[in-house]
Amino acid sequence: MLTRPIPSTQQPLPVIGLGTWQTFDTASKAAYPTLLQTLDTLHAAGGTVIDSSPMYGRSEEVIGDLTAQSTAREEFFYATKVWTKGRTAGIQQMEASLRKMQRTSLDLIQIHNLMDWQTHLATLRDWQAAGQVKYIGITHYTDSMHAELERVLSTERIDFVQFNYSILDRHAEQRLLPAAAARGVATLINRPFTEGSLLSRVKNKPLPAWAAELGISSWPQFLLKFILSHPAVTCVIPGTRDPQHLADNLQAGEGELPDEATREKMAAFVRSL
Template structure:
């Protein structure tokens, strides 16, 4: 992939352009960041390519009014224009599934996204009802990825997911959690059960996933989705008021968000990161992490040491 080396000012110009328009290209003289230039990783079970940065909807998409939805519409446009695809949601996230469905259906690019949601209940019948409701809210006849949220009644729900995948109602099966303490459980399941995706927490501050979960996922051919990539915002608190080091900018890292996301993307077992935001400029900035050079192992450790020593 050709490197796109942007200055901070150029990156901000792209953020504004991404939030303002979808159908038109970048301004004259500005690098053309398109769906073809974001780094992609293969989903091991199918070899389908998936862009490495998507968007999460926890809290941010749980809104009620048209006015509140407008920045989210612009955020989704920014994701699409910069080459992102995966939108992750859940019945747990309030109105988020319905907002995703409404905004993407009205966008003219509804089928350009990769839709992921979850089943979050106990019992077969309750699971079926909930998933059918999720499909209705997100306006999907086929869900790209259905995940068992936080492993709730996972053995029961897994049987339904297998049947739905065979029937073509879903394309991929996944499991999720959000705490370090559950990583061993995720490892045990993906070691014994055919699973397409595993979603879990991982950040430059919380690297427990590197011990077993990421290596086992890579060995077993399971795609990985990273939640809490900003450690629930704690990372931005650490760097508030601090300038990016020159060596970061020299390596196509032009914001702290890109710094934190590129650290994760550079791990070869990471398939996609899903930072959540309702801010179009932040969404566009996040997408830039999938463009340009990615850190090598030496640079990753230099990045980790910088954050560790703050």
């Protein structure tokens, strides 16, 4: 799989990861074998990033249970978030995330949807200095908050910013992606399929013949390769519980990426459907 460097350290990060909103939130141990296969699929393809949050129900706990069974446990990149108000509540929540994910430290903690971000950012700096977390960041999922994300990353030293971006939702190209590149901030892309609406739009529609020239054999690969072709994108984190869907997604992280002219051709084709 292709990798891109995290600007603050130059650590290479595989370009396709795994989101766990809804997909890993289960109380059923009967679901565990399939979910473990999903994580094994991620690892086998060279992916590492597992993104979660306290907002995602039991997903942190499920990730902890499953990775405890995995021989690749120490090879994953564990990312979660803090999603509460107040310093004490934030510390308690992050400590709970460590317990649930069965980690002594985490690779990345982000401030979910910018909730009380000034308070949590100070705490995260302390945790980073103490080695409890390697990277810190901020997130949101709507175009209307891109300006606020940009403002924070332009005034604060952070490692990651996570936000929405897709082939038909290109607002981030205007300022946020260029700002992240200019400030040396890694980007995690959420909602790459716009909550599934893009997949519904292209369902049962044939791929353009020229997609094969880029090694694209499915619509998820088409949509993800478009995102990855933006040079300021570090990693995309589509969510799924299905190992076959993930295997398909992961293929987008291999091979040639579209140039600028092809990117526009791809977007125009999807708009025409």
